[in-house]
Amino acid sequence: MAHFTKATSVKDWLNQRLAIEKVEKVMASEYWIPKNINFLWAMGMILVVTFVLLLVSGIFLLMYYIPTVDEAFNSVNYTIMREVNFGWLWRHIHGVAASVVFLIIYIHMFTGIYYGSYKKGREMIWISGMLLFIAFSTEAFSGYMLPWGQMSYWAGMVITNLFAGGSLHADFLVEWIRGDYVPAQAFLGRFFMLHVLLVPIAIMALIGLHFAALRIPHVNNQDGEDVDFDAESKKYLAGDKAGSKVMRFGNDFMSKDMMVVGIFLIFFFYLVFYNYGFAMDPVNFDPADGLKTPTHIYPEWYFLWSYEILRPFNIDLGLVLFGFAQVIFVFLPFLDRSPNAVPANRRGMMFKIWFWLMLCNMIVLTAMGKLPPEGVFTTIGLVAAIVFIAQWLALPIITSMEKKV
Amino acid sequence: MEENSRRGFMGKAFGAVAAVGAVGSLVAMKRTWDPLPSVKAAGFTTLDMSKYEEGVMVTEKWRGKPIFVLKKTLAIMAEEKDKPEAQARNIKVGDANFMIAIGLCTHLGCIPAFRNDLNDFKCACHGGEFTASGLVQKAPPPRGLDIPPFKINGNKLVLGEVGPEWQTMKDNGVTL
Known part of the structure; x- marks a missing residue:
């Protein structure tokens, strides 16, 4: 039985019951961050802030949105946009944040790949991060269904058809997922549930796991240096703040983190107020019509690279390669056989080329996915898709040959 | 233990x-x-086959899906002449010849658009093409357009009911 004494202050009262000082130390002032980092290390905090923006704007949208096929379109485009005071603000924040969050996720991912932050005990950080990517993708797709416009309907049609497994003709599975022969009320209802309840819960749980995975290996640094966090933090606490290689997370590192977040928010709200159009596909301002496919169907920009891997091949091969592209990033820590956990540019020519080619190729795939599947674009898309697959197959080989630096 | x-x-x-x-x-x-029983039961569409005009592609609706109905012109019939694959898909009602198919690309289910000048279908999603008989003209679609179950009753055609003509097509692997 714990011993309680008469509290001397509110803080003391709470401290006796919740150990708030201890919690503060564990979470902030004695959570150690290496000093040798740059602004790319602030992407995590930007993602947290963007997730909060999505959550808050989503809560307000949820109050007026009606998840029925007859009313969904108007509840978004008329009620929320025209009638609700500041309804447009919540919608534009939600739409722009849904798009921008993927830009930051990709920067965060490629930062991790570049600095080797998935190696030497940091594998679970990478894996939980990739699970978050999958959860965010599900969240984005299910949310895209909700306005029930033409793009919502046809994206729903195309993506659910993927589950027929090509020549397997698992139409029963597709009909089970839709609850109908085509996307209709049952489909909208269940994707609404996924978007506002199940997937957000999964995302919050995964964010918890992602942060927990950081505690033991700690944050990586710009040189991939193996920092002794125990020794360095002792040095810091003993007063040698300048000599120590680490600093406190709160409020020292946080102040820099929030500085970057501030710059991000200015850019973000510039988009929300003046340039939200990129996140609002004009085709989706036509109500869903099961008897008319829009001229070009393409996903939002963040899915284009994997869509382009599906497109140039026949359905079965396309599906296999698409599935490969979806999951292969998860296995990066195990496919990279090299012991070097240093920036890509210092790991020798082979991996340096691998990294920059992967980055450029994903940009090419993204561009080709947006263009209509005709003429030279089909060829470029095909080559880029093959290069993508080949790079992943080659990764274990070139990293095994890598010399230790 | x-x-x-x-x-x-x-x-x-x-x-x-x-x-x-x-x-x-x-x-x-x-x-x-x-799927709910009400969804499954929603079922049969009857088409009056005498109202269609030659060479005009009409889209009907069955179970929420678009159904292509094309009364074939002489030009299309001439093109099918030496192609048993195309002939096997032909649906004869009275003296008229029809192409009837589920209007969803067999790749991933977009609706291909009929091109009047070329007498074929093109899918905008992934660039697949089908001939006026419903056969694949350009990948990625893995097979020709699917033919919905149908039964011919004089000048009427009932979608959703299995008639002998459709059963033959299914048995011969012409459609799924």
Whole structure:
């Protein structure tokens, strides 16, 4: 039985019951961050802030949105946009944040790949991060269904058809997922549930796991240096703040983190107020019509690279390669056989080329996915898709040959 | 068994109860997502085949899906002449010849558009093309347009009912 004494202050009262000082130390002032980092290390905090923006704007949208096929379109485009005071603000924040969050996720991912932050005990950080990517993708797709416009309907049609497994003709599975022969009320209802309840819960749980995975290996640094966090933090606490290689997370590192977040928010709200159009596909301002496919169907920009891997091949091969592209990033820590956990540019020519080619190729795939599947674009898309697959197959080989630096 | 104590027994007993419950709830969850009876029953579309004009592609609706109906012109018939694959898909009602198919690309289910000048279908999503007979002209679609179950009653055609003509097509692997 714990011993309680008469509290001397509110803080003391709470401290006796919740150990708030201890919690503060564990979470902030004695959570150690290496000093040798740059602004790319602030992407995590930007993602947290963007997730909060999505959550808050989503809560307000949820109050007026009606998840029925007859009313969904108007509840978004008329009620929320025209009638609700500041309804447009919540919608534009939600739409722009849904798009921008993927830009930051990709920067965060490629930062991790570049600095080797998935190696030497940091594998679970990478894996939980990739699970978050999958959860965010599900969240984005299910949310895209909700306005029930033409793009919502046809994206729903195309993506659910993927589950027929090509020549397997698992139409029963597709009909089970839709609850109908085509996307209709049952489909909208269940994707609404996924978007506002199940997937957000999964995302919050995964964010918890992602942060927990950081505690033991700690944050990586710009040189991939193996920092002794125990020794360095002792040095810091003993007063040698300048000599120590680490600093406190709160409020020292946080102040820099929030500085970057501030710059991000200015850019973000510039988009929300003046340039939200990129996140609002004009085709989706036509109500869903099961008897008319829009001229070009393409996903939002963040899915284009994997869509382009599906497109140039026949359905079965396309599906296999698409599935490969979806999951292969998860296995990066195990496919990279090299012991070097240093920036890509210092790991020798082979991996340096691998990294920059992967980055450029994903940009090419993204561009080709947006263009209509005709003429030279089909060829470029095909080559880029093959290069993508080949790079992943080659990764274990070139990293095994890598010399230790 | 090392742990043959009462605690071990209780653990196993709870495991058994939980397993039954888990299986039961999975069944309930799976069945909850099944298409509703009202959805499944919504069913049959009757088309009056005498109202169609040659060479004009008309889109009908059956089970929420678009159905292509094209009364073939002489030009299309001439093109099919030496192609048994195309002829096997032909649907004859009275003296008229029709191409009837589910208007969803067999790749991923977009609706291909009919091109009047070329007498073919093109899918905007992934660039697949079909001939006026419903056969694949350009990948990625893995097979020709699917033919919905139909039954011919004089000048009428009922979609959703299986007639002998459709059964033959299915048995011969012309459609799924």
